[in-house]
Amino acid sequence: MSSFVEIIERLRPFAWAVLLLILHLMVQIVLAVRVVMSRRSVGASLAWITILFTLPMVGSAFYLLIGELRLGSRRTRLVKQLNEAICDRYKALDHPRLHVNWQRLGDEWEQLSRSGEQMLQVPTLDGNKLELIGQWGLIFDRLISDIDAAQINCDLEFYIWYCGGRTEEIVSAIGRACSRGVICRILVDAMGSQAFLRSRDALRLRDAGAVVQAALPGGLWRLPFIRFDLRLHRKIVLIDDQIAWTGSLNLVDPRYFKKSSGVGQWVDAMVRIEGPAVEALAITFQTDWHIETSAKGLTLPDLTGEQKIIKHGESAVQVLPSGPANRVEAIERILITAIYAARHELVITTPYFVPSEALQMALSSAAQRGVKVILILPAKVDSILARLASSTFKGELLDAGVFVAQFYGGLLHTKSVTIDQRISLFGSLNMDPRSFRLNFEITLAIYDAEFTQSLRALQQTYIDQSEMMDKQAWHGRSRLIRFTENLARLVSPLL
Numbered sequence: 260m261s262s263f264v265e266i267i268e269r270l271r272p273f274a275w276a277v278l279l280l281i282l283h284l285m286v287q288i289v290l291a292v293r294v295v296m297s298r299r300s301v302g303a304s305l306a307w308i309t310i311l312f313t314l315p316m317v318g319s320a321f322y323l324l325i326g327e328l329r330l331g332s333r334r335t336r337l338v339k340q341l342n343e344a345i346c347d348r349y350k351a352l353d354h355p356r357l358h359v360n361w362q363r364l365g366d367e368w369e370q371l372s373r374s375g376e377q378m379l380q381v382p383t384l385d386g387n388k389l390e391l392i393g394q395w396g397l398i399f400d401r402l403i404s405d406i407d408a409a410q411i412n413c414d415l416e417f418y419i420w421y422c423g424g425r426t427e428e429i430v431s432a433i434g435r436a437c438s439r440g441v442i443c444r445i446l447v448d449a450m451g452s453q454a455f456l457r458s459r460d461a462l463r464l465r466d467a468g469a470v471v472q473a474a475l476p477g478g479l480w481r482l483p484f485i486r487f488d489l490r491l492h493r494k495i496v497l498i499d500d501q502i503a504w505t506g507s508l509n510l511v512d513p514r515y516f517k518k519s520s521g522v523g524q525w526v527d528a529m530v531r532i533e534g535p536a537v538e539a540l541a542i543t544f545q546t547d548w549h550i551e552t553s554a555k556g557l558t559l560p561d562l563t564g565e566q567k568i569i570k571h572g573e574s575a576v577q578v579l580p581s582g583p584a585n586r587v588e589a590i591e592r593i594l595i596t597a598i599y600a601a602r603h604e605l606v607i608t609t610p611y612f613v614p615s616e617a618l619q620m621a622l623s624s625a626a627q628r629g630v631k632v633i634l635i636l637p638a639k640v641d642s643i644l645a646r647l648a649s650s651t652f653k654g655e656l657l658d659a660g661v662f663v664a665q666f667y668g669g670l671l672h673t674k675s676v677t678i679d680q681r682i683s684l685f686g687s688l689n690m691d692p693r694s695f696r697l698n699f700e701i702t703l704a705i706y707d708a709e710f711t712q713s714l715r716a717l718q719q720t721y722i723d724q725s726e727m728m729d730k731q732a733w734h735g736r737s738r739l740i741r742f743t744e745n746l747a748r749l750v751s752p753l754l
Contacts, residue, residue: 424512
C-alpha cells in the first residue's frame with residue numbers, strides 16, 4: 260500500500276502538467292473555432308491558426324490582445340446611437356442642386372459612387388473647389404492663413420502631432436484664434452500623439468482656451484475589453500465648416516520628425532476644399548468628437564449650426580470615412596472596384612504596401628488586360644516587417660507587368676490613386692490590412708479630370724525621383740533573403 264501511495268505522489272507533478280496541457284489545448288481549440296467562425300479572409304484565418312498552434316501560450320495571448328475587433332461597449336453603444344443622426348445629416352446633403360451629372364463625368368463612374376454610398380451612406384456631392392498642395396511648407400503657410408481668418412470654429416484632427424519647427428506657428432495661430440473668441444477643438448490619437456499630449460505646446464493650447472482631446476486612449480485595464488492598436492489615422496482640418504483640409508500630412512515639420520529613422524524626410528500632400536464636401540468632412544469630425552468626449556444627447560456637436568451649402572466649383576467629391584465602426588471591408592471593396600474600372604492607366608502611391616489576395620489579383624489583372632499600372636513606393640520605410648512583407652508581393656506584380664517605382668526622395672507618405680487621369684482617390688488610407696480594417700481613415704473619391712491630372716502631375720514628380728525595379732534583379736535575390744521575406748508574408752494579413 261505504501262508503495263502505491265509513493266507512486267501516486269511521484270506521478271502528481273506530471274498529472275498537473277498533463278492537466279495544464281489539456282487546458283491549453285482546449286483554449287487553442289476554442290480560439291481556433293472563433294477564428295474560423297469569424298469568417299475573415301482565408302489568409303488571415305490561416306495565419307492566426309498557425310500562430311495559435313506554433314507558439315504555445317504566446318500565440319493564445321497574442322490573439323486575445325489583437326485577434327478580434329473589440330471597440331468596447333461604450334464606443335459600440337455610442338456608434339449605434341449616433342447612426343440615425345449621422346444618416347439624417349447625410350440625407351440633408353442629398354439635394355437636387357448638389358446631384359452629379361454622371362453623363363458629363365462618365366456613367367461608368369456612377370457605379371463606383373453608388374457602391375461607396377451603399378456601403379458608407381455618403382453621397383457624391385457636386386460643386387466643390389479643390390486645391391492640391393504637394394509642398395509641406397506651402398501647406399503650413401495656407402493652413403496658418405486659414406486659421407487666422409477663422410471666425411466661428413477651428414477643428415483639427417490628426418494621428419500624429421509632433422512638436423518642433425513650424426508646428427509652433429500652428430500653436431500660435433490657434434492661440435490667436437482663441438483670443439478672438441473662435442472655438443478651437445483638437446482631436447489627436449492617444450498613441451500617435453502621446454508626446455504632444457504631455458508637451459508644453461498642449462499646455463499652451465489649453466491655457467489659450469482650446470480643447471485638446473485624446474482619441475482611443477490605452478491602458479492596461481482596457482486590454483481585456485478594447486483592442487489597444489485601433490488607431491485614429493485621419494487628418495482633417497475644418498475652418499468655420501466652410502473650408503476643409505485632408506490628405507496624408509500629419510501635423511509635423513518633416514525636418515524634425517523621425518530624424519533618426521534613416522528614411523529621410525517624409526513627403527506628403529494635402530487638398531484644400533471649399534464646397535458641399537466640407538459638410539461631409541465636418542460630420543466625420545463631429546462624430547469622432549462626440550464619441551471621444553462622451554457628449555450627451557444624440558445630436559452631433561455642430562458649432563456653426565445650419566448654414567447654406569454653397570457650390571464653389573465644379574468638382575464632384577465623395578467623402579469616405581472608414582474604420583472598424585463601419586463596414587470593415589467597405590473601403591477595400593471600393594478601392595478594388597476602382598482598380599477594375601481602369602481602362603488605360605492606374606498610378607498608385609502608398610508608403611506601406613501589404614495587399615490582400617483580392618487587391619493583389621486586381622492589380623495583376625489590370626496590368627494583364629493592358630492597363631499601364633505604376634506602383635510608387637518609398638525605397639525605405641520605417642517598419643522592417645512591413646518592408647519584408649511588401650517585398651514578396653513585388654515580384655508577382657513585376658511578372659504580371661506592373662511597373663514598380665522605388666522612390667529615393669525620402670519616405671513617400673502620400674496616399675493617392677489616379678485612374679485614366681479622370682478620377683482619383685486621395686486621403687489617409689495606406690494599402691495594408693491595418694488601414695483597411697483597424698484604422699479610422701478618411702478617403703476622398705474625386706470625380707474630376709482637372710484635379711486628377713494635377714494629382715497625376717504630382718505623382719510624376721515622384722516617379723522622376725524613383726528607380727524602376729528590375730525583374731531579373733529581383734528574382735536574383737539570395738535564398739536567405741527570399742526565405743525571410745516569405746516568412747514575413749505569412750503574417751502579412753495581421754500587419
